[in-house]
Amino acid sequence: MDFNILHRSSECRARVGKIETPHGDFETPVFMPVGTQGSVKAVSPQDLDDANVRIILANTYHLYLRPGHKVIEQLGGLNQFMNWAGPILTDSGGFQVYSLSNLRTISEDGVKFRSHLDGSLHFIGPEEAMKIQKSLGGDIIMAFDECAPYPCDYKYVLNSVKLTSLWARRCLECNNGKGQSLFGIVQGGMYSDLREMSAKELVEMGFDGYALGGLSVGENRDTRLQIIKETTPFLPDEKPVYLMGVGAPVDLVEAVMSGIDMFDCVMPTRNARNGTLFTTKGRLTIKNARYVDDIKPIDENCQCYTCSNFSRAYLRHLFMSKEILAYRLNTIHNIYYYTHLMAEMKHAIKENRMGLFRQTFDKNQEQQNVE
Amino acid sequence: MDFNILHRSSECRARVGKIETPHGDFETPVFMPVGTQGSVKAVSPQDLDDANVRIILANTYHLYLRPGHKVIEQLGGLNQFMNWAGPILTDSGGFQVYSLSNLRTISEDGVKFRSHLDGSLHFIGPEEAMKIQKSLGGDIIMAFDECAPYPCDYKYVLNSVKLTSLWARRCLECNNGKGQSLFGIVQGGMYSDLREMSAKELVEMGFDGYALGGLSVGENRDTRLQIIKETTPFLPDEKPVYLMGVGAPVDLVEAVMSGIDMFDCVMPTRNARNGTLFTTKGRLTIKNARYVDDIKPIDENCQCYTCSNFSRAYLRHLFMSKEILAYRLNTIHNIYYYTHLMAEMKHAIKENRMGLFRQTFDKNQEQQNVE
Numbered sequence: 001m002d003f004n005i006l007h008r009s010s011e012c013r014a015r016v017g018k019i020e021t022p023h024g025d026f027e028t029p030v031f032m033p034v035g036t037q038g039s040v041k042a043v044s045p046q047d048l049d050d051a052n053v054r055i056i057l058a059n060t061y062h063l064y065l066r067p068g069h070k071v072i073e074q075l076g077g078l079n080q081f082m083n084w085a086g087p088i089l090t091d092s093g094g095f096q097v098y099s100l101s102n103l104r105t106i107s108e109d110g111v112k113f114r115s116h117l118d119g120s121l122h123f124i125g126p127e128e129a130m131k132i133q134k135s136l137g138g139d140i141i142m143a144f145d146e147c148a149p150y151p152c153d154y155k156y157v158l159n160s161v162k163l164t165s166l167w168a169r170r171c172l173e174c175n176n177g178k179g180q181s182l183f184g185i186v187q188g189g190m191y192s193d194l195r196e197m198s199a200k201e202l203v204e205m206g207f208d209g210y211a212l213g214g215l216s217v218g219e220n221r222d223t224r225l226q227i228i229k230e231t232t233p234f235l236p237d238e239k240p241v242y243l244m245g246v247g248a249p250v251d252l253v254e255a256v257m258s259g260i261d262m263f264d265c266v267m268p269t270r271n272a273r274n275g276t277l278f279t280t281k282g283r284l285t286i287k288n289a290r291y292v293d294d295i296k297p298i299d300e301n302c303q304c305y306t307c308s309n310f311s312r313a314y315l316r317h318l319f320m321s322k323e324i325l326a327y328r329l330n331t332i333h334n335i336y337y338y339t340h341l342m343a344e345m346k347h348a349i350k351e352n353r354m355g356l357f358r359q360t361f362d363k364n365q366e367q368q369n370v371e
Numbered sequence: 372m373d374f375n376i377l378h379r380s381s382e383c384r385a386r387v388g389k390i391e392t393p394h395g396d397f398e399t400p401v402f403m404p405v406g407t408q409g410s411v412k413a414v415s416p417q418d419l420d421d422a423n424v425r426i427i428l429a430n431t432y433h434l435y436l437r438p439g440h441k442v443i444e445q446l447g448g449l450n451q452f453m454n455w456a457g458p459i460l461t462d463s464g465g466f467q468v469y470s471l472s473n474l475r476t477i478s479e480d481g482v483k484f485r486s487h488l489d490g491s492l493h494f495i496g497p498e499e500a501m502k503i504q505k506s507l508g509g510d511i512i513m514a515f516d517e518c519a520p521y522p523c524d525y526k527y528v529l530n531s532v533k534l535t536s537l538w539a540r541r542c543l544e545c546n547n548g549k550g551q552s553l554f555g556i557v558q559g560g561m562y563s564d565l566r567e568m569s570a571k572e573l574v575e576m577g578f579d580g581y582a583l584g585g586l587s588v589g590e591n592r593d594t595r596l597q598i599i600k601e602t603t604p605f606l607p608d609e610k611p612v613y614l615m616g617v618g619a620p621v622d623l624v625e626a627v628m629s630g631i632d633m634f635d636c637v638m639p640t641r642n643a644r645n646g647t648l649f650t651t652k653g654r655l656t657i658k659n660a661r662y663v664d665d666i667k668p669i670d671e672n673c674q675c676y677t678c679s680n681f682s683r684a685y686l687r688h689l690f691m692s693k694e695i696l697a698y699r700l701n702t703i704h705n706i707y708y709y710t711h712l713m714a715e716m717k718h719a720i721k722e723n724r725m726g727l728f729r730q731t732f733d734k735n736q737e738q739q740n741v742e
Contacts, residue, residue, distance in 0.1 A: 041696075071664050071684065
């Protein structure tokens, strides 16, 4: 993997970069839609491509349990399995083991847990996480980490940082680097000094990129943005930085200004399925009765497939009627909104006007149920 | 509407025809996917076009209740509302009033009923059915009929035929014919003489086309095929004949040989959502464990989008994981299977080999869970 910085903002830590992977290049800052079970919910790979998506995320935990990483490997890897030609990032499975599985026991070796699907017993440690991700064949893979709960006392988080570093080293030792780039995950909860400690330990080991994990777990927005702002300076400027699981459009704008290059979040896809649509003028709740005969598209400034072809009235009707097409059309729009937002930010960074961009953006985002 | 017969089979009553409508032409025999609520479930208008669909059916009853025909009229009609450029046939609402609504009371005026959505009270008679269908703006509209229950005694069906004729005349009187072609619906249950009577009464009134209604309501297959075979000879050769709500691929083949030109049925779309896929070698139940690592497409002889891009293994995984994409990809395949079957029949009719076609077809259809 190659990461080249094309432009640095003169106003803040934001930068425009380019990442080259075996499955193609993409520019940063980038948003990666979440394809939990080998499918970005409600859309096809073609829909993603049409919405300017250049890299997607897939969940190791889910694919390990079903259909199994060996099945995917046998069928030629995740790209071939799901017919997505572009880059893929797989997470390590760590976060899902903590948030979804039952009866987990953490030891230095790894985590014993029961499947949330059928209660079967499993074990994943750093070596297993690397093996599974190798089978899946993503371009970017993640070190196995421990994501501490929130809230959490200092002592627990300190141990979690130590364990994450121990596991990170074992992941590095497992990875032959052939085609797959390995990112380390900075933990440390909401403790600034532990974040610093985690970042420094990982940087010393030398990863292809660094992620901030353990955020968007229940903390308030100011705390989250503070931790991001404090931690990025400890990461090497010449490596990509990935903020895991965050988030709302306003958070993306702030995080980009703190130097974040990569994002993933279920927000655009999940909100789409719940009928909440992002627009340049704020959020739109499609089931609202005011849209019953509204011939306008979701967003008159949007060029997505949905806005180019369908009215709010029709989308409201589909949503109220629980038609499957509603979920696809809404998802296409929300994903396009995110990729377009990233594209707008790239322009703003290149033209050194991110401060002004944020001001205008924040003002527009206040509105609910767009006229 | 113009209907021209391009070729008549030398073996049977099958024919290849061409229907011209304000929204474009299509060849017959034709299959119309069902877009109950202004959406063919799980697919987009673009998907339909890509699967060679040339005309779709929409349900007057559903659209009348939600979002309301006046809303659709105000937004420019159903074509514009759902972004489908091709021909549309709307049913009269009759069948759904009998099968879905509560507390219906039938009189000579029409039917009083309660909405299956919210229990609200409504009335639809022939005049109302014509008005609603005018608002929706379909190219082909259907006369308001009474579909007798099954089984049903002779006296009830006789009255139902008389009422259907009475209403058919009133529909004819309402229809100004501007752009919308009106089809009469032959009733008569499973009584050959009542079918003959119904057909003759409608033909005397003079419709743009004729439909066989009240089939696929629980009768056995032989009875159904017998009624079709007996009734079509009473209909004018130069008008299109539409078999409502039927059905399975084997029934389509038989019905085409009896002179049917148009079909609709929820079978391809509903089966797709249940994971039952049609192939040239029989039906395939995608959740079957044998497909877990099967890299082949659903049908190696199929050129649809799904078969061109995705393996059985992936489709099985999507279906088992309840991913929304499963429903779309399965539906695209099943609809394509139906349009392709119609295309194959057109060739066979033109080459006067429908008998041989049926033989080969019946043999191939026996298999379940294709290798």
